[in-house]
Amino acid sequence: MFKILDVYIIRKFLGTYFFAILLILAITVMFDVNDKLDSFLKAPLKATIFDYFVNFLPYFANQFSPLFTFIACIFFTSKLADNSEIIAMLSSGVSFRRLMRPYMISAAVIAALTWVLSAYIIPPANIKRIEYTNTYVKNRRVDYGSNIQMMVAPGQIAYMSRFDNTTRTGYRFSLDKFEGKKLVSRMTAASIRWDSLYHWQVRDYMIRDIEGLNEHITRGNRLDTIIPFEPRDFLIAKNDHETMTTPQLQDYIERQKKRGMANIETFEIENERRYAMCAAAFILTIIGMSLSSKKVKGGMGINIGIGLVLSFSYILFMTVTSTFAISGFTSPFVAMWIPNFIYSLIAIVLYFRASAG
Numbered sequence: 001m002f003k004i005l006d007v008y009i010i011r012k013f014l015g016t017y018f019f020a021i022l023l024i025l026a027i028t029v030m031f032d033v034n035d036k037l038d039s040f041l042k043a044p045l046k047a048t049i050f051d052y053f054v055n056f057l058p059y060f061a062n063q064f065s066p067l068f069t070f071i072a073c074i075f076f077t078s079k080l081a082d083n084s085e086i087i088a089m090l091s092s093g094v095s096f097r098r099l100m101r102p103y104m105i106s107a108a109v110i111a112a113l114t115w116v117l118s119a120y121i122i123p124p125a126n127i128k129r130i131e132y133t134n135t136y137v138k139n140r141r142v143d144y145g146s147n148i149q150m151m152v153a154p155g156q157i158a159y160m161s162r163f164d165n166t167t168r169t170g171y172r173f174s175l176d177k178f179e180g181k182k183l184v185s186r187m188t189a190a191s192i193r194w195d196s197l198y199h200w201q202v203r204d205y206m207i208r209d210i211e212g213l214n215e216h217i218t219r220g221n222r223l224d225t226i227i228p229f230e231p232r233d234f235l236i237a238k239n240d241h242e243t244m245t246t247p248q249l250q251d252y253i254e255r256q257k258k259r260g261m262a263n264i265e266t267f268e269i270e271n272e273r274r275y276a277m278c279a280a281a282f283i284l285t286i287i288g289m290s291l292s293s294k295k296v297k298g299g300m301g302i303n304i305g306i307g308l309v310l311s312f313s314y315i316l317f318m319t320v321t322s323t324f325a326i327s328g329f330t331s332p333f334v335a336m337w338i339p340n341f342i343y344s345l346i347a348i349v350l351y352f353r354a355s356a357g
Helices: 004-035 037-042 045-063 065-082 085-091 096-137 246-258 265-292 300-326 332-356
Strands: 144-153 156-164 169-179 182-196 199-211 214-226
Touching: 004 037, 004 045, 004 065, 004 096, 037 096, 045 065, 045 096, 065 085, 065 096, 065 265, 065 300, 085 096, 096 246, 096 265, 096 332, 246 265, 265 300, 265 332, 300 332
Parallel strands: none
Antiparallel strands: 144 156, 156 169, 169 182, 182 199, 199 214
């Protein structure tokens, strides 16, 4: 059962959290408009508001959710300590551990919100945001590929000398089918056009079915066929991992691993990052509460300063460790959870120091 104390702290925590987000977002919009003013003037106002800002602001807020959580916790807890409210709570018989409960409930609410946004809501919104930036700001689309070779299914190797995504057409296509190490079929075509999902249209093709020393050759001008791959499997743009929901992201990673693709580190990092960000809400809340629960001589300014340093160092640390996975130095899981592990140790030390004092 929630008590008055729990409701009071939860309301203060979440209220400060959302107020901090709104404040930072207002500042972000001002800087973003100043930075991209020329692009915004060229784009339709409706597209700028609904395709860009409506989708950009939740994305930005979620990216820096640990920072907002930490700042909110430090700020309102320092204010409680400065007003001697925490001293009164502890003097009334409330233990430090019991005082931590509403903080953890608030952190759970933030973690759940972060997870739902990052896993299901923001990725579809990112499709519109990235399309807007590609159209009006800077085009980062990958529309062309050359010398593409990949395993599309067990025992099936596809090759294209060139693929043009603007026309959805590949050139000098071949598809080799193996049984063990033995080639049993080979399709070659002058061009191949992607229709939807795994549906492809092959043009000017020749199929060689090999049975021992015999070959059966089939030729044709056009053939509709199913080949289990699509352009996004080999044309990978910088922000593609941000446009997939978590189930889509995990399916994509699994599919690419089976194909032996080596360019999925950013997708694996994004998948692990979404889980690590949720855990960060609890870790940083414990650190923030432990740091600011005591009244200090310099006032809340010192606590806020320490909080900002720790929160920014956490985000910087997570950015640095992600490069370890990209370079192959560590796995994506280890890279994304190293900051949480280290800051968990800091949280434990600070918690016991605060509770003992």
